[in-house]
Structures are given as structure tokens and as C-alpha cells.
Amino acid sequence: MRVIARSDDLINQAVLSSTPLDTIRALDDISDTICQAYDTAEFCRNVHSCPEWQEAATQACIVLGAQVEKLNTNESLYGALVRALDCHEQTAAHSAPASEYEQRPGLLTAEALRVGRSLRHDMEKAGIHLPHDKRSRLTELVGQERCLGMAIGQNLTDVSKLGHVDLDINGEGGVLLQSRMNSLAPSRSGRRVSLGSHALSGLLQWEHSAKNRQKAYVAGYCSPRENLALLEQLLGARQEMAALVGARSYAHHNLRDATLAGSPEAVHSFLLDLAAAIQPKVEEEVELLRRYKAKHLGKAVADVQLDAWDRLYYMAMAKAEEYPLDQLEVAAYFHLQHCIDGFGQLLKTLMGVSLTKVPLAPGEAWADNIQKLTLVHEDEGPLGTIYLDLQPRRGKVAGASHFTLRCGRRLVDGSYQAPIVAVVCSFAVSSGGLLSPDQAQTLFHEFGHALHSLLSRTHFQHHSGTRGPMDLMEVPSHVTEHFARSPHSLRAFMHHHISGRPMPAPLVQRLRASQRLFEAINLQQQVVDALIDQRLHGPRSMGGASSSDIVSEVMQEHSVFPFVPGTFPQARFHHLVGYGATYYSYLYAQALSSAIWQQHFANGQINRSSGDHIRRTMLQCGSAREPAHYVHGMLGDSHLVPVNGGFKPEISSLLKDLGLE
Ligand SMILES: [Zn+2]
Structure with missing residues (x-):
């Protein structure tokens, strides 16, 4: 394959480069060559309309993935990178600071230095600096992690593994269910509905009969059963990977050096702040749901509690009545x-x-x-x-x-x-x-x-x-x-x-x-998911709490909807695989984007000067700046709170968006 041959040529160039900047340029050339081919293959694998193309693209991904692994464990390349960074450090210690893109002999530009450090971080994540036995164990674990992640994902697309429910269609829910027949048709055969994610959320939202909703909830969140063991193995492999590189937990390993948060402690602190701040609004919204449930059942509000399978159903009912909208x-x-x-x-x-x-x-x-x-x-x-x-x-x-x-x-x-x-x-x-x-x-x-x-x-x-x-x-x-x-x-x-x-x-x-309406309840759900992701990837003792114990504990502590004993919702939470301790990123993004919106665009300031500011500070620089500098560029100085060497975003703008000030 031409790409492999070219990247092999470039490895020699990188190793033989005479200046630190040339080394980083050659490494970036290698990365560009591989990424252009890999990204295109990954794209074809996912979207090409022709199965033969998809199959060929899958094969290309395997070959290119092996090449990436080979590069990340290439000792000459790592040696050249470390020499370039050391040479820069020594020269920098004896010279005045350079501006962003100023080029001086022996020195890296600010962006090149960050590229070099980030590449070194990636290679060390693959264990290149470790003794041989530890490195080969790490390589083995990385392979296991990939296979387990793929198996979990496959179970989530296999309808036969996602559970089913036999509905009582003669009861009070029957009429509504008939009217939604078209949406459920692909999953439905007689009274039986297969619980793909679309069918499950449809049932929880539309089905009048609480008994049917309960059956669907329990069956849905007790599947895929196979994922429970696979997830435990995945978490175990990740924990061992972290231990091999000397990190306290996988969350510590994954957040160190390359994120705004910098450590799980910053993330925890942010999530707990947010959970506490939105609680009054969550309670207000829960009260509204209880009123709807009481009215629906003809009971007094005081006699009504919300079950886990009531959430989507009464939210849909309340929305339709509070703010009727003609969807068309x-x-x-x-x-x-x-x-x-x-x-x-x-x-x-x-x-x-x-x-x-x-x-x-x-x-x-x-x-x-x-x-x-x-x-x-x-x-x-x-x-x-x-x-x-x-x-x-x-x-x-x-x-x-x-x-x-x-x-x-x-x-x-x-x-x-x-x-x-x-x-x-x-x-x-x-x-x-x-x-x-x-x-x-x-x-x-x-x-x-x-x-x-x-x-x-x-x-x-x-x-x-x-x-x-x-x-x-x-x-x-x-x-x-x-x-x-x-x-x-x-x-x-x-x-x-x-x-x-x-x-x-x-x-x-x-x-x-x-x-x-119900923004606070939905936000609380995201906080709970992010906490589950943190706790599952946090420090865990051998033979300690199972993933189900942890999920139950987090939900009991932080969710207004009760944990249903015997269920294991984590088996359907696919982001645990892809995000591994970084699912909180969506909440960080909400906090920062609310601040950007309010500072630059709210009150109708949708104009060229706010647009050019955002282009310059948020888009043009990609991720070439240190995370905290990036945020300072967009928002000024007061939007980050230092925690444990990293940062959490300030949440006041997000609360203002929610009507909580
Ligand atoms: Zn996105």
C-alpha cells in the first residue's frame, strides 16, 4: 500500500532530521499521510452505499490501524522526538521567550512544542517508555479493550439481544398502541415488541398502560445481558492499563495532560456543583409531573410518586398540554x-x-x-x-x-x-x-x-x-x-x-x-450519566463494588427517578466505551457555550464583530492552544475555576440559560 511505504520513508526523515522543528514537521507529515487514508477508509466503512467498498474500507482500516500501532511503538521515532523536545528545552533555558510562530535555531514554535508534547503523550500512553514486559502487556490490553468495545457495540445493534416485551394490548394502553402501530411496526409481531432503542423510548413515551411501560422498562434495561460481563471486563482491562503506566485509575490516566479538566477531581467538583445548583428547578419540574400523574389517575398529588417508567410518558403529556404545538x-x-x-x-x-x-x-x-x-x-x-x-x-x-x-x-x-x-x-x-x-x-x-x-x-x-x-x-x-x-x-x-x-x-x-420545559430533569440525567462514567472508571478495588452497585448508588444519590433493582442500564450506555471517563465533556461544553452565547450573541448581537471574534478565538486556532488559554481567548479571564492542577468551567451562564440565577 502506497501510504504505508510513504510513512516508512517519512520515519527515516524524522529520525535523521537536523533540527527540532524539522523532526516535528516530519512527524506531522507521517500523521497527515496516515490520517488522510485512515479517515477516508473509516468514512467509507460507515457510509458508502456499496457493500464491497465498505468491506474493502474495513480491511484498509485494519492495515492502517496496525501501522499506527507500529508507529506509536517505534523506538527510533520516540528517541528522535525526545531529543527534539530536550534540545528545545535546553535552548529555551538560555534564550528570551519566542513569539507564537517565531522560528529560531534549536527552538520549536509554541504550536510545534505542543504538537511534540502531545505526540510524546500519545506514544507513552501506548507504553513506549516502559520496560519490555509491561509494554507487551499494555499492547495486549489495548487489543482486548478494542475487541470488548466492538462486542458491546455489536450487541447494541443486534435486535435479538436487546430484549422484548409481550404487551397487554387489551387493557387501557391498547388504543394508543394501535395508533402508533406504524412507528413500532418493524419491531412488533403480535403482542411482542423488540426493544431496540427507538421502540423502547417510543413505548415509554406513548404507552398509556403503566403495567406495559413497566414491563418495557425492566426488559429494556435488563438487556443486552451479555454486555454486563463484557463491560466488567472492559473496565478491568482499562484499570490494569492505568496501573501499568502508574496512574491511580483509568479516569486519572485518560484526563491527565490532554484535557481542560486535567483530573477526575475537577470533573467531580463540577458535576456536584451543577447537580446541587439545578436541584430546585428539578424539584419544580418533578412537582409538575406528579400533578399530571395525579390528575391522570384521579388521585391526590400527595398520594402519587413517580416511577422510572413515568418520566418520558408524563413529560410528553405535560408538554402537549402546557404548550400545544402543531408539529407540521x-x-x-x-x-x-x-x-x-x-x-x-x-x-x-x-x-x-x-x-x-x-x-x-x-x-x-x-x-x-x-x-x-x-x-x-x-x-x-x-x-x-x-x-x-x-x-x-x-x-x-x-x-x-x-x-x-x-x-x-x-x-x-x-x-x-x-x-x-x-x-x-x-x-x-x-x-x-x-x-x-x-x-x-x-x-x-x-x-x-x-x-x-x-x-x-x-x-x-x-x-x-x-x-x-x-x-x-x-x-x-x-x-x-x-x-x-x-x-x-x-x-x-x-x-x-x-x-x-x-x-x-x-x-x-x-x-x-x-x-x-424539563430542561433541568434532562440535565440531571446527563449529570447522573457523567457521574456513572466517572465512578466506573475511577479507582476501584479488586472484588469491590460491581458496575450495578455503582450505578444504583449514583442514581440513588443524584437522580429524582429511582433505580429499579435488578436492572442494569449501563449495558445500554454505549458512550462508556467511546468516551471512557470523558462523557462529562458534553456538560463542560454546555457551560462554556452558554457563556460564549451570552457574552457574544445574546440580545441580537449576531453581527460581523462577534462572528470574527469567534472565528479568531474559537475556530481558527483549532486546538493548538493550551486548553485554558483557548477558553481565556474566547471568554476572558473569569470563566474557569482552578481545581487540582486542572480547571472546571464556571456554571453561572448555564444556570441563567435555565432561568436559575
Ligand atoms: Zn458533537
């Missing part, structure tokens, strides 16, 4: 193409950047209905390319994602390698191209990731766009989500798909009020 009337303002055009207008207003549609070359598209757009700045010209693949298709990855196909970086001749990305969603076409407001927010979220990659102008690809610390990577996408729900932005950028008129102000207000 609302969706008419969220036509898919109008959302894309609205995002284009937003970019023009904020940054003088246009989204321009360009024709696809023959053979360029991997499926039907692919759009290709370029981002063109009014003075700077083309900045990057974005492909949109937004409709569902058999064999395509579920959910919404952003894929980087080529990272930006400065080339030797001084030109810039323009980034290429793809946004992939599966919005059902049966709705005539009309999205729900939630789907529009999802689209804007993925556009935020795409912008982060496309507008990034780092010198090295290693820190381009979204390739940054997990707990900062979600910040730009959470900021762009605000534009898809703020009343001012909705009226300015979203228009009726037939009349072209903006959404009437009363409708915008009702929609916003409906979205805000």
Missing part, C-alpha cells in the same frame, strides 16, 4: 434545504463566508443525493470543502456525525492544505424534507464541528479543528446549536418553506417555552 406548522419553518441555506446566511452575516454549491465530478459521490459545498471568504477566497449526506440509507451509520477527510495544515511552500469534511445524518425523507426543531439543532451541531475543522488554520494537522482535547471539542458545536433555537436567530435565518416568511413571534415563543 412548526416543521414548515425547518425544511432541510432551508436550514442549509439559513446556515449559509448566518455564516455570511457572522464572518463574510459563503457556502457555495459545486458540481460533483463523475464517480465522486458514494451514494445518491450528496451535496458538495465550498466555503468561500469574501477576501481570503476558498477555505475548505464540505460534503453533505443527509438522508437515510440501508447500511449507513445511524445517527448524526461529522467526518474529517483531510485536515488543514501549512505546507512547505507556504500554501495552506484546505480541509475537507463530511456531515452525515439520516433524516427521514417521508416528511417531505421537513425537519423537527430537534433535528434542525442536530444539523447545526454537526455544522459546528464541520466549521471547527474547515476554518481551522493551524500550522500542523495534529491540532487542526476537532483533533483536540475531548472536553473542548464539543464547544463549537454547542455554540452553533444555540443559533438553531434562539428566538432572534430563528426569526432571522429560518423561513417558511413555501411563503418564505419568518416564523411568527408568538410561535417562536411557544416553541422555545416547550423546549425549555
Whole structure:
């Protein structure tokens, strides 16, 4: 394979480089060569419409994955990297500080230094600095971790493992269930419903009969049973990996050096602050749910308690009655193409950047209905390319994602390698191209990731766009989500798909009020999930509490909805695999994006000066700055609280968004 041969050539260049900066450049070249091939293969594996392409891409991923492992354990490469960093340290000790991109003999630029340190961190994570026996055990554990993670994921897509429930359809729930037949049809056979995630949440939301909801909840959260043992093995492997590199726990290992939080202690402190601050609002919302349940059952509020299977059902009932919305009337303002055009207008207003549609070359598209757009700045010209693949298709990855196909970086001749990305969603076409407001927010979220990659102008690809610390990577996408729900932005950028008129102000207000109802309960659920992720990956003694003990303890302590004995919801919590102690990142991003929104865009400040500020401080620098400097650049000095050598974000803006000040 050409990529492997080229990366082998580049290894020699890196080892023989004469200056520290040349070494880092050669390492970044290797990384760019492998990543362009690996990212494209990963993309094809997930979205290509042709099974043969998907299969070939899977094989390519395996070969390239092995090459990455080989690079991370290449001792000559590691030696060259350590020499480059040492040479820089010695020279820097005897010279005046250099500015950001100033080049001096023997010294690295600030960005190159961060790239070098981050590469060293990655190689040491793979155990390159350890004695041989420990290193080979670590390699073994990394392999085990990957296989266990894949097995857990596969069980979650295998309907036969997700449990089923035999419903009583003659009782009070029967009528409602009949009316939802179409949605459940693929999962339903007679009285039996297979509990895929869509069917399970559908039943918990729509089914009138509490007995049926209870049956569905218990069966759903007692599956996939196999995942319980696999998860324990995964956590055990991670704990041993951490011990081998001298960390107290996997959470300590994973957060050290490369995140804003820096340590699980900062994360815990943040989560507990947030849990306490939202509690009054959570109780208010729970009271409303109890009133609905009491009314529904014809009982006094004092005689009613909420069960775990009541949450989605009474939330849906209360929303429909408190803020009745005609879903079709609302969706008419969220036509898919109008959302894309609205995002284009937003970019023009904020940054003088246009989204321009360009024709696809023959053979360029991997499926039907692919759009290709370029981002063109009014003075700077083309900045990057974005492909949109937004409709569902058999064999395509579920959910919404952003894929980087080529990272930006400065080339030797001084030109810039323009980034290429793809946004992939599966919005059902049966709705005539009309999205729900939630789907529009999802689209804007993925556009935020795409912008982060496309507008990034780092010198090295290693820190381009979204390739940054997990707990900062979600910040730009959470900021762009605000534009898809703020009343001012909705009226300015979203228009009726037939009349072209903006959404009437009363409708915008009702929609916003409906979205805000139960925000605190939903946020509490995220806090609970993040705490479970932290505790499962935190220090654990051999033969100590099981994952179910920990989940039950966290829920009893922090959730208003009781833990149901015998269930094990962690078996369905797939983010435990991919995030491993960093699931809190979504909450960090919410706190920081609320602060950015309020400081730069609230009160209608959607203009060029706020847009240019955000482009410069949030998007252009990718993740080339130290995490705390990055936040200071966007928000000034007062938004981070130091904890244990790392940071937690201040939560006052998030509380203000929730109406809690
Ligand atoms: Zn995201």
C-alpha cells in the first residue's frame, strides 16, 4: 500500500532530521499521510452505499490501524522526538521567550512544542517508555479493550439481544398502541415488541398502560445481558492499563495532560456543583409531573410518586398540554434545504463566508443525493470543502456525525492544505424534507464541528479543528446549536418553506417555552450519566463494588427517578466505551457555550464583530492552544475555576440559560 511505504520513508526523515522543528514537521507529515487514508477508509466503512467498498474500507482500516500501532511503538521515532523536545528545552533555558510562530535555531514554535508534547503523550500512553514486559502487556490490553468495545457495540445493534416485551394490548394502553402501530411496526409481531432503542423510548413515551411501560422498562434495561460481563471486563482491562503506566485509575490516566479538566477531581467538583445548583428547578419540574400523574389517575398529588417508567410518558403529556404545538406548522419553518441555506446566511452575516454549491465530478459521490459545498471568504477566497449526506440509507451509520477527510495544515511552500469534511445524518425523507426543531439543532451541531475543522488554520494537522482535547471539542458545536433555537436567530435565518416568511413571534415563543420545559430533569440525567462514567472508571478495588452497585448508588444519590433493582442500564450506555471517563465533556461544553452565547450573541448581537471574534478565538486556532488559554481567548479571564492542577468551567451562564440565577 502506497501510504504505508510513504510513512516508512517519512520515519527515516524524522529520525535523521537536523533540527527540532524539522523532526516535528516530519512527524506531522507521517500523521497527515496516515490520517488522510485512515479517515477516508473509516468514512467509507460507515457510509458508502456499496457493500464491497465498505468491506474493502474495513480491511484498509485494519492495515492502517496496525501501522499506527507500529508507529506509536517505534523506538527510533520516540528517541528522535525526545531529543527534539530536550534540545528545545535546553535552548529555551538560555534564550528570551519566542513569539507564537517565531522560528529560531534549536527552538520549536509554541504550536510545534505542543504538537511534540502531545505526540510524546500519545506514544507513552501506548507504553513506549516502559520496560519490555509491561509494554507487551499494555499492547495486549489495548487489543482486548478494542475487541470488548466492538462486542458491546455489536450487541447494541443486534435486535435479538436487546430484549422484548409481550404487551397487554387489551387493557387501557391498547388504543394508543394501535395508533402508533406504524412507528413500532418493524419491531412488533403480535403482542411482542423488540426493544431496540427507538421502540423502547417510543413505548415509554406513548404507552398509556403503566403495567406495559413497566414491563418495557425492566426488559429494556435488563438487556443486552451479555454486555454486563463484557463491560466488567472492559473496565478491568482499562484499570490494569492505568496501573501499568502508574496512574491511580483509568479516569486519572485518560484526563491527565490532554484535557481542560486535567483530573477526575475537577470533573467531580463540577458535576456536584451543577447537580446541587439545578436541584430546585428539578424539584419544580418533578412537582409538575406528579400533578399530571395525579390528575391522570384521579388521585391526590400527595398520594402519587413517580416511577422510572413515568418520566418520558408524563413529560410528553405535560408538554402537549402546557404548550400545544402543531408539529407540521412548526416543521414548515425547518425544511432541510432551508436550514442549509439559513446556515449559509448566518455564516455570511457572522464572518463574510459563503457556502457555495459545486458540481460533483463523475464517480465522486458514494451514494445518491450528496451535496458538495465550498466555503468561500469574501477576501481570503476558498477555505475548505464540505460534503453533505443527509438522508437515510440501508447500511449507513445511524445517527448524526461529522467526518474529517483531510485536515488543514501549512505546507512547505507556504500554501495552506484546505480541509475537507463530511456531515452525515439520516433524516427521514417521508416528511417531505421537513425537519423537527430537534433535528434542525442536530444539523447545526454537526455544522459546528464541520466549521471547527474547515476554518481551522493551524500550522500542523495534529491540532487542526476537532483533533483536540475531548472536553473542548464539543464547544463549537454547542455554540452553533444555540443559533438553531434562539428566538432572534430563528426569526432571522429560518423561513417558511413555501411563503418564505419568518416564523411568527408568538410561535417562536411557544416553541422555545416547550423546549425549555424539563430542561433541568434532562440535565440531571446527563449529570447522573457523567457521574456513572466517572465512578466506573475511577479507582476501584479488586472484588469491590460491581458496575450495578455503582450505578444504583449514583442514581440513588443524584437522580429524582429511582433505580429499579435488578436492572442494569449501563449495558445500554454505549458512550462508556467511546468516551471512557470523558462523557462529562458534553456538560463542560454546555457551560462554556452558554457563556460564549451570552457574552457574544445574546440580545441580537449576531453581527460581523462577534462572528470574527469567534472565528479568531474559537475556530481558527483549532486546538493548538493550551486548553485554558483557548477558553481565556474566547471568554476572558473569569470563566474557569482552578481545581487540582486542572480547571472546571464556571456554571453561572448555564444556570441563567435555565432561568436559575
Ligand atoms: Zn458533537
